[in-house]
Amino acid sequence: MDLSVRIGSLTLSNPLMAASGCFGYGVEYADLVDLSSLGAIVTKGLFLEAREGHPAPRIVETPAGMLNAIGLQGIGVRRFVEEKLPELRTRRATVIVNVCGTTIDEYVEVSRILSDAEGVAGIELNISCPNIKEGGIQFGCSLDGTFAVVSAVRKVTRLPIMPKLTPNVTDVASFARASEEAGADAVSLVNTFLAMVIDVETRRPKISNGLGGLSGPAIRPIAVRMVHECHETVKIPVVGMGGIMNARDALEFMIAGASAVQIGTANFVDPLIWPKLTDGIREYMHRHGVARVSELVGSVQTGPVESPAGA
Amino acid sequence: MPFDVAAQVIANTRLSADYNILALSAPAIAAVAAPGQFVMVKAAPSCDPLLRRPFSVFEVLRDAAGVPSGLSLLNKRIGASTNLLYRADRGDTVDCFGPLGKPFTLVDRSAQAWMVAGGVGLAPFATLAQALRARSVPTTLFYGARSAAELFHLDFFRELNVELVLTTEDGSLGERGRVITPLDRRLAAHVPHAPLMVYACGPEGMLAACAKTAARYGQPCEVSVERIMGCGMGGCYSCVVPMRNEHGGFHNIRSCMAGPVLPADQIMWD
Numbered sequence: 001m002d003l004s005v006r007i008g009s010l011t012l013s014n015p016l017m018a019a020s021g022c023f024g025y026g027v028e029y030a031d032l033v034d035l036s037s038l039g040a041i042v043t044k045g046l047f048l049e050a051r052e053g054h055p056a057p058r059i060v061e062t063p064a065g066m067l068n069a070i071g072l073q074g075i076g077v078r079r080f081v082e083e084k085l086p087e088l089r090t091r092r093a094t095v096i097v098n099v100c101g102t103t104i105d106e107y108v109e110v111s112r113i114l115s116d117a118e119g120v121a122g123i124e125l126n127i128s129c130p131n132i133k134e135g136g137i138q139f140g141c142s143l144d145g146t147f148a149v150v151s152a153v154r155k156v157t158r159l160p161i162m163p164k165l166t167p168n169v170t171d172v173a174s175f176a177r178a179s180e181e182a183g184a185d186a187v188s189l190v191n192t193f194l195a196m197v198i199d200v201e202t203r204r205p206k207i208s209n210g211l212g213g214l215s216g217p218a219i220r221p222i223a224v225r226m227v228h229e230c231h232e233t234v235k236i237p238v239v240g241m242g243g244i245m246n247a248r249d250a251l252e253f254m255i256a257g258a259s260a261v262q263i264g265t266a267n268f269v270d271p272l273i274w275p276k277l278t279d280g281i282r283e284y285m286h287r288h289g290v291a292r293v294s295e296l297v298g299s300v301q302t303g304p305v306e307s308p309a310g311a
Numbered sequence: 312m313p314f315d316v317a318a319q320v321i322a323n324t325r326l327s328a329d330y331n332i333l334a335l336s337a338p339a340i341a342a343v344a345a346p347g348q349f350v351m352v353k354a355a356p357s358c359d360p361l362l363r364r365p366f367s368v369f370e371v372l373r374d375a376a377g378v379p380s381g382l383s384l385l386n387k388r389i390g391a392s393t394n395l396l397y398r399a400d401r402g403d404t405v406d407c408f409g410p411l412g413k414p415f416t417l418v419d420r421s422a423q424a425w426m427v428a429g430g431v432g433l434a435p436f437a438t439l440a441q442a443l444r445a446r447s448v449p450t451t452l453f454y455g456a457r458s459a460a461e462l463f464h465l466d467f468f469r470e471l472n473v474e475l476v477l478t479t480e481d482g483s484l485g486e487r488g489r490v491i492t493p494l495d496r497r498l499a500a501h502v503p504h505a506p507l508m509v510y511a512c513g514p515e516g517m518l519a520a521c522a523k524t525a526a527r528y529g530q531p532c533e534v535s536v537e538r539i540m541g542c543g544m545g546g547c548y549s550c551v552v553p554m555r556n557e558h559g560g561f562h563n564i565r566s567c568m569a570g571p572v573l574p575a576d577q578i579m580w581d
Contacts, residue, residue: 021547028545028568031312044548052553052563057539059549061391064358066541070548073563217358245358268362268542269353271408272315 001285002292003278005039005260007237008160008185010122012039012094012260015293016250016277019241019264020045020098020124020164021070025084026091032271035093037278039260042188043080045100045126048110050076060197060206065216065243066265067197069209072100072129077110081117089119096122096162100129104139104152115157123159125149125184128166128191129213140166140191143178150182162239165189165230167219172226173233180234187230188239188262190223216265217243224256231257231298245269247280257298313544314339318407320399321372321381326463330431331397334372334383340409341379344368346417346439347535347572350409351543352384354392354399364392365540365567367434367512368410371441382407385463387431411543412571415439415510415533420447422506426473427453427494427521429513430461435535435572437467439510444471451476451497455490455517459483491520498528508533511575522575532575536566543567553579 003014017040026041053073101107127140139145163179167190192213197206223242240258245266318335325331351363372381426436443450455478477485511521512535525532541547551563
C-alpha cells in the first residue's frame with residue numbers, strides 16, 4: 001500500500017501533517033511521537049521577530065469545537081533556525097514552516113532566511129490568522145493582496161510555497177486561483193472561522209481578545225465543502241483541514257479533493273493520534289482495494305444521491 | 312514521559328453537592344507522578360465536550376503491597392467535563408494522560424513547609440504532604456474554603472502530622488475570613504532567616520495575595536497556577552503566564568511545560 005503523496009516538488013511519506021499552531025515547533029512532541037512518521041510538521045507561525053501574543057484566557061471550548069486567539073506568540077524565525085531546526089533534523093521530521101508577516105517585505109525576508117536554512121521542506125504562508133490585526137489577514141482577504149504576497153515570496157525561494165487560506169471570505173476558491181496564478185505550489189485550508197463566545201453572566205467575551213478562531217469537528221462540513229470547491233477550481237494540490245478527528249474524517253477531506261490533510265485540534269485531545277490515523281487509512285484502503293492513497297483525491301461522486309433502501 | 316491510560320473508575324466519593332474524589336486505575340502514571348504534576352483527563356469519548364481538562368494528581372493510590380496502582384482527582388463541578396466527572400460511576404473509563412508538568416521543589420528537613428490552599432486548590436497538597444513527611448519536614452497547611460462543609464480530607468493531613476490552620480468565609484470552622492490573614496500573621500512572627508518554603512494553590516486572587524505576602528517577608532514561594540489548557544503538552548500556547556524577564560519586560564511561558572508550579576516572585580501578577 002502506498003500512502004505517499006506529492007505536494008508540488010515535495011513527496012510526503014503519508015498525507016498526514018500536524019497543523020500550524022497545534023503542534024508547537026514539533027520538538028515538544030519529540031519524545032512522545034516519532035516525528036519522522038508524520039507526512040510533515042507545520043510549525044507554529046513565525047515572524048521575523050519574537051512576539052508574546054495575547055493575554056490568557058486564549059481558548060474557550062464550544063459545542064464540538066474550540067475558539068482560540070493566541071495572537072501568534074512565537075520566537076521569531078532566527079531563533080527557530082538556531083534552536084529548533086537542528087533537533088527537527090535529528091528527528092528526521094519533514095518540516096514545513098508557517099511564515100507570517102505584517103508586510104510583504106517581512107514575508108519575503110522570513111522566507112529567504114528559511115530558504116538558506118538546512119532542513120526546511122516547504123513554506124506555508126500564513127495570510128489567514130484571524131486573531132491579530134496586522135498579521136496577514138489583510139492580505140488573505142484580498143485577491144490582490146494574496147497574489148502580491150505569494151508572487152513576492154515566489155521570487156526568493158525554490159521551496160514549495162503553500163498559502164494557508166481563510167474561510168472568512170465569500171468565495172474561497174477565487175483565493176486558491178489567485179494563489180495558483182501567483183506561483184503557489186499548493187494551498188492549504190481552512191484556517192479558523194472568526195467567531196465569538198460571550199459569558200452571559202458577566203456580559204464579557206470568554207477570551208481576552210474578544211474574537212477568536214473556531215476549529216474542531218463543528219466546522220468540518222463547511223471545511224470539506226471549501227476544500228472541494230478549491231479542488232474543482234485549481235490544478236495545484238489542496239491540503240485540507242478543519243475538525244479531522246479520525247481516519248474517516250481525513251479520508252472525507254481527501255475524497256473531497258485534498259491531496260493531504262492537516263490535524264490540529266484532534267492532536268490536543270489525543271497526542272498519540274498519528275499511528276491510529278495511518279492504521280485507519282490503511283484499513284480503509286485494504287477494504288476498498290485502493291493501492292495508492294492518492295487515487296482517492298477528489299474521487300467524490302457528485303451525481304444524484306440515492307435514497308437508502310426503505311427511506 | 313507521559314502515558315495515555317484508559318483509566319477505569321475505581322471509586323467516586325461525592326464529598327458535597329459540588330466536590331468529589333474520583334479514584335482511577337492508572338498504575339503507569341501513578342508510578343512516576345511527582346507532587347505538583349497534573350494529568351489531562353477526557354471526561355467522555357464524544358466530541359462534546361471535546362478537550363481534556365487538567366487536574367492535579369490528588370492522591371497516589373497503592374495496592375496492598377504498597378505498589379502504586381492508581382490516582383485520584385479532587386473534582387469541583389464547574390462546567391461540562393467536571394459535571395461528567397462528578398457523575399461518573401465505578402467501572403466507567405476515562406482517558407487520562409500524564410504525568411505532565413514541573414513538580415514542586417521539595418525542601419529538606421532543615422526548612423519548614425507551609426502549604427496554602429484555597430478551595431479546590433487543595434488538590435496538589437496531599438501528595439506534597441506525603442513527600443514532605445517522608446523527608447521529616449515540619450509542615451503546616453493553611454486551608455481556606457467557603458464553609459466547614461467544603462474543608463475536606465482534614466484527617467488525612469492530621470495523620471501525616473501536618474499542622475492545620477483553617478479558615479472559612481462564613482466562620483463555620485476555623486478563623487472567619489480568608490486564608491491569607493493567618494498566613495500573614497504567621498509570617499510576621501516567623502524568625503526572618505529560618506528556612507521556609509511557602510507552597511500555594513487556589514484562585515488567582517489568592518495566589519497573587521500569597522505571592523505578595525511571602526515576598527513582603529522575603530520568603531520563597533512556589534505557586535501551582537491553573538489555566539485553561541488545550542493540550543498540556545506545549546502544543547497550543549493557551550495556558551500562558553507572563554513572567555518577568557531580565558530586561559524589565561515579560562515573557563509568556565506555557566504553564567503546562569514550565570509549570571504548573573512556578574516561582575511566585577517571577578510572575579507578573581497584574
